Amino acid sequence: MADWDIKKLRILRTLQELGTVTATAEALHMTPSAVSQQLTGLARSLGVTLLEAQGRRVRLTDAAQLVLRHAEAVFAQLERADAELLGYLQGEVGQVRVGAFSTAIPALVVPAVQELRRTHPGLSIAVREAEAEAAYELLAEGSVDLALSLAAHAPTPRDPKFSRVALLADPLDVALPAGHPLASEPGLRLADLAGEPWIFGSSGPWSQITTAACENAGFVPEQAHAAADWSAIWAMVAAGMGVALVPRMAMAGGIGAFGGGEPGGRDGRARVALRVLSGDQPRRHVVAAVRRGSEGAPGLARVLAALRQAAIAQAPREGFHTGG
Numbered sequence: 001m002a003d004w005d006i007k008k009l010r011i012l013r014t015l016q017e018l019g020t021v022t023a024t025a026e027a028l029h030m031t032p033s034a035v036s037q038q039l040t041g042l043a044r045s046l047g048v049t050l051l052e053a054q055g056r057r058v059r060l061t062d063a064a065q066l067v068l069r070h071a072e073a074v075f076a077q078l079e080r081a082d083a084e085l086l087g088y089l090q091g092e093v094g095q096v097r098v099g100a101f102s103t104a105i106p107a108l109v110v111p112a113v114q115e116l117r118r119t120h121p122g123l124s125i126a127v128r129e130a131e132a133e134a135a136y137e138l139l140a141e142g143s144v145d146l147a148l149s150l151a152a153h154a155p156t157p158r159d160p161k162f163s164r165v166a167l168l169a170d171p172l173d174v175a176l177p178a179g180h181p182l183a184s185e186p187g188l189r190l191a192d193l194a195g196e197p198w199i200f201g202s203s204g205p206w207s208q209i210t211t212a213a214c215e216n217a218g219f220v221p222e223q224a225h226a227a228a229d230w231s232a233i234w235a236m237v238a239a240g241m242g243v244a245l246v247p248r249m250a251m252a253g254g255i256g257a258f259g260g261g262e263p264g265g266r267d268g269r270a271r272v273a274l275r276v277l278s279g280d281q282p283r284r285h286v287v288a289a290v291r292r293g294s295e296g297a298p299g300l301a302r303v304l305a306a307l308r309q310a311a312i313a314q315a316p317r318e319g320f321h322t323g324g
Helices: 006-018 021-028 032-046 062-090 104-119 132-141 205-216 230-238 248-258 298-313
Strands: 051-054 057-060 094-100 123-129 146-150 162-177 197-200 222-226 244-247 272-275 283-291 320-322
Touching: 006 021, 006 032, 006 057, 006 062, 021 032, 057 062, 062 298, 094 104, 094 132, 094 298, 104 123, 104 146, 104 248, 104 298, 123 298, 132 146, 132 283, 146 298, 162 230, 162 248, 162 298, 197 205, 197 230, 197 244, 205 244, 230 244, 230 272, 244 248, 283 298
Parallel strands: 094 123, 094 146, 197 222
Antiparallel strands: 051 057, 146 283, 162 244, 162 272, 162 283, 272 320
């Protein structure tokens, strides 16, 4: 029978994900030569060729793909075994590490942690801020136990390494200068803002979400200013420099989420009109993910349940908002 070495199989899986021996070595804190030696040993023990040279990179053979397909089932079973053992040994005591993007932390993670402190004080939650896409990299490498991200930047539901849970369809409202002619326009639609100067990130998730929403409404937004920080975006809108899409969830942090200050005072909130878009309300979809097989870990299940409750509390509230 072939020798299925779990450590070496994990190295092979990481190589499949990252594409190069150098990147694999960096991710696993190994040297490239050690990675090559481990994979050579695995190929020898299994009796098949796992890698083929392809320029400066290597390509996984069909045999390697077959090995990994079966290995994923083994990894999932080991996660389930770890989850059962954790429940037996720790009960309600333990730590769950959560990776989440910035606006999800005050809106979802903090309320969930506060509730768990009340109901399960022995459970410790460690939070790590990470961009939507990076959260899954942390989850895959084992640096976090749960990743909170956006569906557009998550692996597909068919990915064998993760189980996904849909949490929230977060509406995107539009922020306009308070004196803008459309600030009080009834039935405002995104297409009505096609000729406006727009403020959004120069790259990354928020740039993609803004451009995709506008393109779905029939136009390409003219980017007048680039910013990813919400306080910077809010200040520019308040100064009349453009308009911006704002996720409803970002407002959960209140005034502090936009740089602090007094209502109607120096932070400029009174100079911004936040409008719900009529008819073509764009949304971004927030999902949680865990490594497949770990769902049964008691602490992890409790964190997921608390996040679901926090998401329900964030259910869309329609209406007109002023900046005050």
